[in-house]
Amino acid sequence: xxxxxxxxxxxxxxxxxxxxxxxxxxxxxxxxxxxxxxxxxxxxxxxxxxxxxxxxxxxxxxxxxxxxxxxxxxxxxxxxxxxxxxxxxxxxxxxxxxxxxxxxxxxxxxxxxxxxxxxxxxxxxxxxxxxxxxxxxxxxxxxxxxxxxxxxxxxxxxxxxxxxxxxxxxxxxxxxxxxxxxxxxxxxxxxxxxxxxxxxxxxxxxxxxxxxxxxxxxxxxxxxxxxxxxxxxxxxxxxxxxxxxxxxxxxxxxxxxxxxxxxxxxxxxxxxxxxxxxxxxxxxxxxxxxxxxxxxxxxx
Amino acid sequence: xxxxxxxxxxxxxxxxxxxxxxxxxxxxxxxxxxxxxxxxxxxxxxxxxxxxxxxxxxxxxxxxxxxxxxxxxxxxxxxxxxxxxxxxxxxxxxxxxxxxxxxxxxxxxxxxxxxxxxxxxxxxxxxxxxxxxxxxxxxxxxxxxxxxxxxxxxxxxxxxxxxxxxxxxxxxxxxxxxxxxxxxxxxxxxxxxxxxxxxxxxxxxxxxxxxxxxxxxxxxxxxxxxxxxxxxxxxxxxxxxxxxxxxxxxxxxxxxxxxxxx
Numbered sequence: 259x260x261x262x263x264x265x266x267x268x269x270x271x272x273x274x275x276x277x278x279x280x281x282x283x284x285x286x287x288x289x290x291x292x293x294x295x296x297x298x299x300x301x302x303x304x305x306x307x308x309x310x311x312x313x314x315x316x317x318x319x320x321x322x323x324x325x326x327x328x329x330x331x332x333x334x335x336x337x338x339x340x341x342x343x344x345x346x347x348x349x350x351x352x353x354x355x356x357x358x359x360x361x362x363x364x365x366x367x368x369x370x371x372x373x374x375x376x377x378x379x380x381x382x383x384x385x386x387x388x389x390x391x392x393x394x395x396x397x398x399x400x401x402x403x404x405x406x407x408x409x410x411x412x413x414x415x416x417x418x419x420x421x422x423x424x425x426x427x428x429x430x431x432x433x434x435x436x437x438x439x440x441x442x443x444x445x446x447x448x449x450x451x452x453x454x455x456x457x458x459x460x461x462x463x464x465x466x467x468x469x470x471x472x473x474x475x476x477x478x479x480x481x482x483x484x485x486x487x488x489x490x491x492x493x494x495x496x497x498x499x500x501x502x503x504x505x506x507x508x509x510x511x512x513x514x515x516x517x518x519x520x521x522x523x524x525x526x527x528x529x530x531x532x533x534x535x536x537x538x539x540x541x542x543x544x545x546x547x548x549x550x551x552x553x554x555x556x557x558x
Numbered sequence: 559x560x561x562x563x564x565x566x567x568x569x570x571x572x573x574x575x576x577x578x579x580x581x582x583x584x585x586x587x588x589x590x591x592x593x594x595x596x597x598x599x600x601x602x603x604x605x606x607x608x609x610x611x612x613x614x615x616x617x618x619x620x621x622x623x624x625x626x627x628x629x630x631x632x633x634x635x636x637x638x639x640x641x642x643x644x645x646x647x648x649x650x651x652x653x654x655x656x657x658x659x660x661x662x663x664x665x666x667x668x669x670x671x672x673x674x675x676x677x678x679x680x681x682x683x684x685x686x687x688x689x690x691x692x693x694x695x696x697x698x699x700x701x702x703x704x705x706x707x708x709x710x711x712x713x714x715x716x717x718x719x720x721x722x723x724x725x726x727x728x729x730x731x732x733x734x735x736x737x738x739x740x741x742x743x744x745x746x747x748x749x750x751x752x753x754x755x756x757x758x759x760x761x762x763x764x765x766x767x768x769x770x771x772x773x774x775x776x777x778x779x780x781x782x783x784x785x786x787x788x789x790x791x792x793x794x795x796x797x798x799x800x801x802x803x804x805x806x807x808x809x810x811x812x813x814x815x816x817x818x819x820x
Contacts, residue, residue: 310666312666312817312818312819313817313819331670332668332670335666335668335669336667340666342659345659345663346658346659346662348658348660349572350572350575351568360663360667363667363669364667402663
């Protein structure tokens with residue numbers, strides 16, 4: 259077994275003169291869960307489609323499970339489960355019939371697991387594909403990606419359309435896959451979707467890989483907006499020199515600021531007053547990107 | 559080892575309503591026009607037309623069963639209806655599925671593009687030969703009940719031409735889809751090619767020096783050579799089958815090189 263489940267070298271894809279991906283060097287280790295983050299249009303889906311041989315690279319090299327998708331596409335895809343970002347399902351069949359058909363495309367692999375997986379995801383197998391909600395279509399996509407216990411899972415925005423309970427089930431499926439040694443490559447434009455599941459995160463922006471790090475490190479660098487409502491007026495000086503706090507603004511009993519990384523100092527300073535409400539917006543990936551992007555620009 | 563062709567079955571299933579509707583429509587049109595033979599048998603409808611027009615429309619011999627069937631069913635209505643159906647189906651099977659994103663689902667499985675294309679061509683052949691079989695049974699019954707005097711074998715020869723005509727145009731639509739990936743492009747190109755080659759077959763022979771253009775028309779090799787009168791033309795059949803095979807090869811070549819995008 260090769261050390262890397264996915265490896266690209268200087269991978270580029272252009273549509274005419276428009277570059278969708280520029281010199282991507284990606285390394286996903288065998289057995290890890292890799293979060294592939296980036297805003298919409300950054301090249302995430304283009305990368306994934308190149309891995310599956312739906313697209314052909316303009317230049318550069320791709321290896322999936324140690325093989326070239328162009329020549330060994332069938333073998334790669336028989337050992338891979340794929341969930342598309344914009345999963346399009348059109349069929350006059352019901353869910354069970356479609357999933358059994360897809361299993362037949364794999365020579366029957368995974369057919370036995372359809373009922374159990376559908377049960378866990380609360381997916382009604384007798385429903386017609388036509389008229390399924392986005393969430394239910396996503397469940398169909400998850401079942402077909404996981405049912406044959408593939409050694410590599412490529413998941414493009416896997417939790418879009420799922421309610422929180424189903425996201426939990428999905429994350430369980432990911433960690434089970436990881437426990438049996440599978441590699442998971444999942445893309446998202448929201449950090450929270452991958453941070454609980456992923457070991458490492460790669461951030462792509464404008465067709466380039468901006469940074470690769472473990473999730474904790476990314477989170478430590480994350481920017482969040484915090485808003486605190488106190489019972490009484492608070493002096494601005496109490497908060498003005500706290501570590502990790504910036505853009506501070508205190509208006510009477512209201513405090514607004516930005517926290518870069520761990521909010522510990524801010525919370526402890528606030529605890530000296532009576533706190534009525536505290537709102538911490540989830541780290542905004544777009545802002546992380548901007549931070550990373552600017553860092554990358556400065557480095558040059 | 560049995561041949562596994564799950565995509566053929568799936569394609570037929572997904573198209574089942576369209577196939578049923580078009581089958582029913584074709585059968586009704588054939589019944590209505592074919593059934594009006596007794597009224598035409600003794601009339602001289604063609605005499606009121608200029609002879610060129612009458613001959614282009616094959617209306618110059620409406621009193622014989624073979625002439626009547628050719629003028630109404632096999633030379634005009636069925637080929638035109640089937641042309642439309644073939645373009646719609648062929649356009650949907652590659653370009654339409656690519657635009658809708660449903661092609662991804664197949665191609666992310668261990669299915670080669672070659673296999674997907676061949677199974678879909680197989681499904682097209684099943685549909686077209688199925689419709690032609692229906693037509694064969696229907697026209698044979700009509701001919702027998704209305705005393706048209708056309709042999710079942712000759713009707714079969716015409717229906718075989720019809721089956722191949724539908725197959726050729728549907729595969730042409732898939733080929734244009736494999737090159738362009740756009741359904742609108744498929745419809746535009748195939749409609750132009752369809753109308754042009756139809757005219758090649760009907761009007762071409764009326765013009766001095768242009769008789770040969772009918773040889774370029776699938777409509778001529780399907781039913782234009784009048785198998786109802788002349789019997790099965792093996793050369794025509796082989797030419798149609800060969801064209802289908804060439805188109806499949808071109809489609810495969812283009813499809814193998816395509817970036818599948820939505």
